Amino acid sequence: MMKSFFRSTSPFKPSPFRMAISYLILGGWALIILFPLYWLFITAFKLPAAVNNGPFYLPFVDFQPSLHAWEYVLGEVGNDTIRLFTNTVGVSLISATLALVIGSSAAYALTRFQFHPKVGTIFVFIGCVLLAIGLIVLGMPWMLAIAVAIALFVISLLTIARRFERALGNSDIAFWLISQRIMPPVAVVIPIYIVFQQLRLLDTWIALIITYVATNLPIVVWLMRDYFASIPYELEESAQIDGASRFRIFNQIVLPLSVPGLVATFLFVLVFCWNEYLLALFLTNARAQTMPLAVVAQNATRGPQWWYMSVLVLIMIVPVIAMAIALERYIARGLLVGAVKG
Amino acid sequence: MATITSSASLPATRVRASLGERIAPAAFLLPAVLVVLFVSIFPLILSLFLSLSRLRFEAGGLQVQFVALDNYRKLLFGSEQKVLFGTIATPSPIGWVVLGIVAFLMLASVYRAIREAQPGRAIVGRAIAAIVLIGLTYLIAASLLSPEGRPGTLVVTMLYVAVGITLQYLIGLGLALLCAQQLPGRRFFRVVFLLPMMITPVGVGYLFRMLADTNKGPLEPLWVALGMQDFAWSNNAWGARIAVMIGDIWQWTPFMFIVLLAAIEGQEVEPVEAAIVDGASNWDIFRHITLPAILPVSTTLILIRMIEAFKIIDLPNILTNGGPGTATETLTLYAYRIWRALDIGGSAAIAYLLLFLVTFFATLYVRTLRGRVSTA
Numbered sequence: 001m002m003k004s005f006f007r008s009t010s011p012f013k014p015s016p017f018r019m020a021i022s023y024l025i026l027g028g029w030a031l032i033i034l035f036p037l038y039w040l041f042i043t044a045f046k047l048p049a050a051v052n053n054g055p056f057y058l059p060f061v062d063f064q065p066s067l068h069a070w071e072y073v074l075g076e077v078g079n080d081t082i083r084l085f086t087n088t089v090g091v092s093l094i095s096a097t098l099a100l101v102i103g104s105s106a107a108y109a110l111t112r113f114q115f116h117p118k119v120g121t122i123f124v125f126i127g128c129v130l131l132a133i134g135l136i137v138l139g140m141p142w143m144l145a146i147a148v149a150i151a152l153f154v155i156s157l158l159t160i161a162r163r164f165e166r167a168l169g170n171s172d173i174a175f176w177l178i179s180q181r182i183m184p185p186v187a188v189v190i191p192i193y194i195v196f197q198q199l200r201l202l203d204t205w206i207a208l209i210i211t212y213v214a215t216n217l218p219i220v221v222w223l224m225r226d227y228f229a230s231i232p233y234e235l236e237e238s239a240q241i242d243g244a245s246r247f248r249i250f251n252q253i254v255l256p257l258s259v260p261g262l263v264a265t266f267l268f269v270l271v272f273c274w275n276e277y278l279l280a281l282f283l284t285n286a287r288a289q290t291m292p293l294a295v296v297a298q299n300a301t302r303g304p305q306w307w308y309m310s311v312l313v314l315i316m317i318v319p320v321i322a323m324a325i326a327l328e329r330y331i332a333r334g335l336l337v338g339a340v341k342g
Numbered sequence: 343m344a345t346i347t348s349s350a351s352l353p354a355t356r357v358r359a360s361l362g363e364r365i366a367p368a369a370f371l372l373p374a375v376l377v378v379l380f381v382s383i384f385p386l387i388l389s390l391f392l393s394l395s396r397l398r399f400e401a402g403g404l405q406v407q408f409v410a411l412d413n414y415r416k417l418l419f420g421s422e423q424k425v426l427f428g429t430i431a432t433p434s435p436i437g438w439v440v441l442g443i444v445a446f447l448m449l450a451s452v453y454r455a456i457r458e459a460q461p462g463r464a465i466v467g468r469a470i471a472a473i474v475l476i477g478l479t480y481l482i483a484a485s486l487l488s489p490e491g492r493p494g495t496l497v498v499t500m501l502y503v504a505v506g507i508t509l510q511y512l513i514g515l516g517l518a519l520l521c522a523q524q525l526p527g528r529r530f531f532r533v534v535f536l537l538p539m540m541i542t543p544v545g546v547g548y549l550f551r552m553l554a555d556t557n558k559g560p561l562e563p564l565w566v567a568l569g570m571q572d573f574a575w576s577n578n579a580w581g582a583r584i585a586v587m588i589g590d591i592w593q594w595t596p597f598m599f600i601v602l603l604a605a606i607e608g609q610e611v612e613p614v615e616a617a618i619v620d621g622a623s624n625w626d627i628f629r630h631i632t633l634p635a636i637l638p639v640s641t642t643l644i645l646i647r648m649i650e651a652f653k654i655i656d657l658p659n660i661l662t663n664g665g666p667g668t669a670t671e672t673l674t675l676y677a678y679r680i681w682r683a684l685d686i687g688g689s690a691a692i693a694y695l696l697l698f699l700v701t702f703f704a705t706l707y708v709r710t711l712r713g714r715v716s717t718a
Contacts, residue, residue: 014523022520029517030534032592036549037537039560043552055562102373109370126387133388137406177374180382182700184653186677187693190392190686191385214381217374222646246366275542277656278678292544296660299548306552313545320540325533335601 044069044310051306069307073315081294085315088291091205092273095212099269100262102213103220104228108250110174110221111228112236116167121157128153142198174225181218189282196283203285211279216269223268223335227261228254263330271320291316393690413691422688425668425676426695428485428494437487444479448472471706496699498583499672503651506590507644513591514598515640519628521599522606532603539596547660550589554661575662579669582662586670589657594647601643602636609635641711645704652700673699 014022043051045065050056056063073081109115132149136142192211193202201207231254239249255262277292284290291312298309324331393413398405416422433441452472455465478500485491486501493501517535521528538546554575556565565571575581609632617627655674658664664671664679671679673696681689 014525019523019525022523022525026517026520026525026528026531029513030531033534033537035560036553036592039552040545040549052558054558055560057560102377105370106374109367113367113370115367115371129384129387133384133391137391173371173375177378179701180378182649182697182704183382183386184674184677184693184696184700186655186674186681186689187389187697188382188385190681190690191388192381194388195385210377211381214377217378221374246363246370250370271540275544277542277544278674292542295542295544295548299660304548304551306548309545309548313541313548316545317537317541321537324536324540328529328533328536331536331600333604335604 040310040313043306044314046307048307069311073308073311081312081315083287084289084291084294087205087288088274088316089319091208091212091288091290092270094205095209095216095273096266096270098209099213099216099220100266103217104224104255104258104262104265105250106177106217107221107224108228108254110170110225112233113170115170115173117173119166119168120160122168124156124160125153128156174221177221178218180214181222185215185278189279192279193282202283203288205288207283208280208288208290211283212273212276215279216272219269219272220265223265224258224261227258231257260330260333263327264333264335267323267327267331268335270323274316274320389690389693392687393694395687397684397686399684409687413687414695416688417691417695424494425671426494426496426692427481428497429490429492430481430484431488431490433483433488433491437483440487441476441479441483445476448476467709471702474702475706492579495668495671495673495676498670499652499654499696499699501583502587502590502654502672503648505587506594506651507647509587509591510595510598510647511640511644513595515602515636517595517599518602518606519632521603532600535599536596538593541593543593543656544660546589546593547657550585550592550657551661554585577666579666582666582670586658586661589661590651590654593657594651597647598643601639605636605639606632645707648707649700649704652696652703 042057042059042065045059045067046056046063047066047068050063050066059065128149131152132145135145135148140148196202196207235253235257236249239253244252275292276290277296280290280293284293295309295312295316298305298312394408394410396407396409396412398407417426449472452465452468455468478496482493482497482500485493485497517531521531521535541549553559553561556562556571556573556575559565562571565573573581575585613631614627617631622630653674654672655678658670658672659675659678662670664675668676673692677689677692677696680692
C-alpha cells in the first residue's frame, strides 16, 4: 500500500485516492506538530487551577482564560523579561552575523586559494600554547605568560619551523575547522569559563558572542564552502582582469550570488544561538542571561510554573517562526547546496 | 594569480591592489582560525590537562593536583564504572547472535584488508575499528540485550543516536516524498513541519513533560482508554527513554524533512517522466531514480545529525532529569552532573571520552559509507 506513495517529483497530479491518503498522513503529522504547540498556547492563558486540575482543552468552554501569566511576565517582572529578550536578540543577531562574516570568508578562502600550512609550525604553536598554560598554572600572571609564549612562537617560526617540509592542504584546514563541531561543549566549557573569568568577561555579551561564533563557525564553513564552490569561477576571473580586488570580488560578485545559502545558514545559526542553553548557563549570571535560562528558571521549588514557562516559550518562538515563514524557500535551497558535497 | 590592471589605473593603485592580493588569502581565513584557536583549541588542551588532574576548591582559590589517568581509571574500572557501563550480565540468545554477527563481519573486514595486501595504516585502522566495535557491541549485548543487565550512560547515548536518527530519517523522507507531490496547500505543510526545529530544546523538554503527564496532561483520555492513567512515564526506565526519544524525533525530523524535500524537488524531472512512460512502478522510480539522487545528501545529513545527537543534554535533563536512577542519562548530562558535584577532573574525563566516541563514529561513518556512496 505504502509503496505507491513513493513517487517523487511527479510531473503529474496524483490520483484523487492517493491525494486523499497523502493529506491524511500529512495532516496527521501536522496534528502531531501543532497539538503540543496549541497546548503550549492555551497553557499560557490558564490559571494555575486550570492547569493543575486536569486537562482542559477549549478556552471559554471548559476553562476561563486569564491573562495573569502575561501580566506577571510582561508587567510585574517586565523589566527582567525585556532585558532577557534584548540579550537573546542582541547576542544571537551579533553572533550569527559575525559567524556568517568570518565563516563565509574562511569558506571562500578555502575554495579559492591554496594554503600550505607547515606541520612543524603547528607543532611549535601547540608547544607554545602548552608552555603558556604551564606557566599560568605555575603561577605566572596570564598576560606575561602569553607574551612569553608569543615571543617564543615568533622566534621559532623565524628559525626552526622553516626547516619542516611537510605541509597540509586546504581540505585539512576545512576538516579541522569543521571538526570543532564534533567536540562536545562540556569538554571545553570549564576552561572557557576560567579564561573569561580571568579576562573579567563573565556575564557579558562579549563572552557569549565569542563562544557562539566559535561553536557555529563550523556550520557556516561547512555549508558555505560548497555553496561558493558551486559558483562558476569564470565570473571572478573576468572581474579580476578588470582590476577588481579580491575583497571587491567577494563583496560584489560572490556574496550576492550566494544569498540563498547565506540566508539559510544565517537562520540556522541564529536559531542555534537563540536556543542555546548549556553555554549560556555556564557563562552568564544575571545581566547577560538569555531566554532559555529564564524558561528553566520557572521550574521553581513549588514545581514548574507552567503558565509563565509557556508565555516565555511563546515570546521566544514568535520571532523565529515569523522569520522561518518568510524565508522558508531560501532555507531549503540554501541548506541543500551545502549538504550535497559535505 | 597575476593581476592584470587596466592601462588607465595609476601605478599607486596597482601597488595597493597587488598588496591586497597577496594578503587576501590570509585576511579571509585568519579570523576564523583565530576564533577557533581561542575558543576551541586552547580550552581543549586545558581540558585535557584538567581531565588528568583533580581540582579542590579551597579558601581563596583552587588547588590543582596532577593525578595522571586516575579520573579515567575511576570512570572505566572504578567507582563510576556502573554509571558508565551499566550492569553487565550474560547476554540473551539474541545478544549472542548480534555479537557473533558483528564480530564475524569485523574480523572478515580485517582479514580482507590483509589478504588484499592494503597498506599497513589501513590494516591498523580496521583492526582498531574492529576492536572498538566488538567491544561496544559486547557492552550493548551484555547490558541492553540481557535479561539481568542494565544499560549505562554510554549505551543509552548510543541508543538515542541510533534510534533517533533512524526514525528521524525515515519519517523525514516519507514526509518529504509526500510533500514533493503536486498537492494544493503543500506550502502550509512545509512551514508547519519546520516549526519544531525553531523551538528551544529546553522548551521542547517542558512541553513534552506536560504531554507525558498521564493525569493532567492533554492526552489523559488516551491514557485512560489504554488503562494507563496511573502509569508515570518518568518512573519507568523504558517509558522515560521512549519519552526522550519521542521528544528528540519531534524536534529534529524537520531538519531531515526540509533538506530531503529540497533534494527531491531539485532532481531532474526527465528521467522520472521517461520512467513513467516506460511503465515503471512508483517503487521502481523511488528505488532507481530518487534514492540514488538523494543518497549523497542523505549521508551528509545523517553525519550532521549524528554529531549533534551524541551531545544531547537538554531533553533528558528537563524531561526526566536523567532518571529514573540514571536510566535516561546521556554522556553530556553525566558530565554536567559530575561537574555540578565539583568533580571537574572527572567531568573533563567524561567529556574527553565522549569526544573520542563521536570522533570514532564520525570517522568510521565517513570512511565506510561516504566512500561507497560517492563511487557508486
